[in-house]
Amino acid sequence: MESVPLQAGDWAFVVENWPVLAQGLYVTVLLTVGSLLLGFLAGFPAGAIEVYGAGPLRSAVRGAGVLLRGTPIVVLIVLFFFGLPWPDVGGLPLGGWLLVPRFDINGQALLAATAALGLRSAAYQSQVFRGAIQSIDEGQMEAAEAISLSKVQAIRHVVLPQALRRSIPGFQNEFTIVLKDTSIAIAIGLGELLFRGQQLFLQPGQSAVIEVILTISAVYFVLTFATNRTLDLLERRYAIPGEST
């Protein structure tokens, strides 16, 4: 296969078609935020259950985690999209503000991708939280119980605030992974950034393949970099005075 050289005209093509990429970016951001939120809401309790839970509940949580972590994300997304009975939500209208023209997105595909990425993220986030919880010295828990706090109160007021702080670096990692893995939704035809880019360079007679892909890469990089910096700030903002981070 012959490579396609970079051409000034191809860069002009990218700029001209930026609104299409912006629509893809919109979906990518939506998918990232939705998946991380789902991952947090399911992953945090899951991590706590792995530490404090018992019996069948803990076994179920552990089992689900092993299963989700042990399945390739492409397989998960395809399985969720084709294998689950999603309600027929049809096309969801999105965009229509700033530099993003209105467009419709396949609702079922968005739901399936969010569920797959979100639950897989939950499985990984649960391990970040589990480690953070277990890193809190048990003596603090005893001290809380010794002043008559219930176990739940002690977890809520002593363990969680510290565990959340210690989770930030692991969460940073998880954020980066989820953001980049949203591109896998191309497998079910969801109009995220990579899919939209592909639509552009697959147009007949188009030679702007490398230019489009480089642009997309740059967008992923900027998003990752900016968010990681923001989380760095968050970590410093909530650092416990006197403790090294």
Next chain:
Amino acid sequence: MSELLRFDDVYKSFGDERVLEGVSFGMGRTDVEVVVGPSGSGKSTLLRCVNRLTEIDDGDIYLDGDSVHAMDVDALRRRVGMVFQGVNLFAHRTALGNVTLGLRQVRGMSKSEAREVAEANLERVGLADQADSYPAELSGGQKQRVGIARALAMEPELLLFDEPTSALDPELIGEVLGVMQDLAADGMTMLVVTHEMGFARSVADTLTFLDDGRVVERGPPERLFERPDEERTDQFLGRLDA
């Protein structure tokens, strides 16, 4: 004399290791009871059984005549405070925040009320000026004084001290013992496990020598130091007191 605390033939094992083997004694209100003994003699376990951080196997422990096992454990812990060897301050809360947590969550105080009580208790241990410091910003001795203030603020009837100075640098021990001495003078009922023989001698009303999970000898400290009945006591106290 009405007894506040009584150990009645208390047994405790961890697996095959027998830690307490039939410990019995009692102490009255405002008493300062110091328990000494070699490492592994069961001193800390004895203390932890009182507020049920550790559950005993056999026998019973009574607080003011009621079995601690018949009580709701949270109710028990409101009446019995504890100071730990490892201090165990809540790392994410200031000195003040360490003291207010129990006041807010357990005693249900308003924010301002809890603050007032906490400040008074930090004042009592000489740390009013460190109220806004975090544990990592305090010295070992200051941390332990915050630990004492945290326990005191709950207004316990009995305060347990589990080797409160064992993890401290030698030059920081004095300030903690000083606070404990003040509490004793104020009439606080205290059960203290320590290796500080000077403290045992000068502050304790009664000294108990525990070895291999049994009370070897018990009595006024001056008698145990000067004229112990048991040779084992003499060996132990004589060696440390040299």
